Every structure is written in structure tokens, then in C-alpha cells.
Amino acid sequence: VGSVVRYKVGTAEVIDLVEELYVLMGTNVNHLGTTFEEFQDGMRQYVSGKGYTYTTTNMFTNGTFNLASYKNSVENGKPVALFLTGYAMLHSITETSTMDTITSGYSANSHVVVGCGYKIDTYYNTSGATIATRNYLKVASGLDTYDIGYLNINALGQIDKAISVQIS
Numbered sequence: 001v002g003s004v005v006r007y008k009v010g011t012a013e014v015i016d017l018v019e020e021l022y023v024l025m026g027t028n029v030n031h032l033g034t035t036f037e038e039f040q041d042g043m044r045q046y047v048s049g050k051g052y053t054y055t056t057t058n059m060f061t062n063g064t065f066n067l068a069s070y071k072n073s074v075e076n077g078k079p080v081a082l083f084l085t086g087y088a089m090l091h092s093i094t095e096t097s098t099m100d101t102i103t104s105g106y107s108a109n110s111h112v113v114v115g116c117g118y119k120i121d122t123y124y125n126t127s128g129a130t131i132a133t134r135n136y137l138k139v140a141s142g143l144d145t146y147d148i149g150y151l152n153i154n155a156l157g158q159i160d161k162a163i164s165v166q167i168s
Contacts, residue, residue, distance in 0.1 A: 036161055052167050059162035073164035080115035082162045088155035089146045104152040113139040
């Protein structure tokens with residue numbers, strides 16, 4: 001809608017898609033979850049089966065997650081699949097006149113989320129100089145608790161792989 005992208009959640013079409021990808025990706029077959037390679041194979045099968053082409057772009061530079069590449073991808077309407085080992089999802093930011101308290105929920109499990117935006121909070125001292133920056137990735141988590149929320153990349157957890165996805 002205009003410049004705002006809204007993602008469907010919980011519709012019959014979304015549920016059917018998730019169930020089909022679950023099978024194509026071999027989720028929970030011989031091990032818990034889906035590996036990166038299984039994810040890629042399942043996506044290729046699904047997309048080519050629908051008559052389209054699946055391509056990805058790595059969001060890492062020299063072994064480090066590239067936030068600028070991520071931002072560019074989502075600003076251009078390309079979602080980013082993020083493969084995590086441990087992750088923290090933002091619960092809330094409580095602001096007072098002298099301090100912000102950031103509360104996140106943490107899981108040590110591996111998980112895959114889909115990045116679709118971001119939030120950047122910059123903190124300044126009384127002289128106007130930047131003293132801290134906090135980055136959050138807006139993600140479709142697939143979790144009942146968070147649904148679409150913010151991945152706190154300032155906290156515990158690790159992004160192991162990140163790929164921008166294009167289906168054409």
C-alpha cells in the first residue's frame with residue numbers, strides 16, 4: 001500500500017505455503033529443523049515448480065553481517081532470510097528522561113526468520129554527540145509470541161547466514 005509493505009499472516013494460503021515448504025525443505029527429517037542447504041533446495045524446488053527463478057545474494061562481507069546490504073535489500077522490496085544461532089527478540093523499550101531500558105526475550109535455539117525492515121535508535125549526550133546506536137531488524141519470526149517483531153542484533157545471539165531473496 002503506497003510505500004508500506006504488509007505481509008499476510010495466518011491465512012489459508014500462508015498456511016498451505018508453509019506446509020508445502022516444510023516438506024520440500026525436509027524439515028525435521030533425520031534432525032531438528034532445516035539446514036541452510038535444505039532451505040535453498042526447497043526454495044529452488046518450490047519456485048521453479050511455479051515457473052519462476054530463485055536467486056539469492058549473500059548479506060555477509062568478509063564473514064560479517066553487512067547491515068548496509070540488508071537495509072538496501074529490504075528497502076528494495078527483497079526479503080532477507082536470516083539463519084540464527086540463538087536470538088533475542090525485542091519486547092520493549094521503556095523510556096525515561098535519563099535512560100532507556102531495553103527488554104528482549106532470548107532463545108539459545110537455532111531459528112530462521114525473514115527480514116523485512118529495520119529500526120535504528122541513536123543516543124546522544126547533552127552536547128549532541130552520538131554515544132550509542134542500537135540496530136534492530138524487523139522480521140517475520142514464525143513465532144506465536146512475536147509474529148512480526150524486531151530482532152535485537154545488539155544482544156545475545158548470532159546471525160550465521162543471511163541471504164537476500166529474489167523470485168522473478
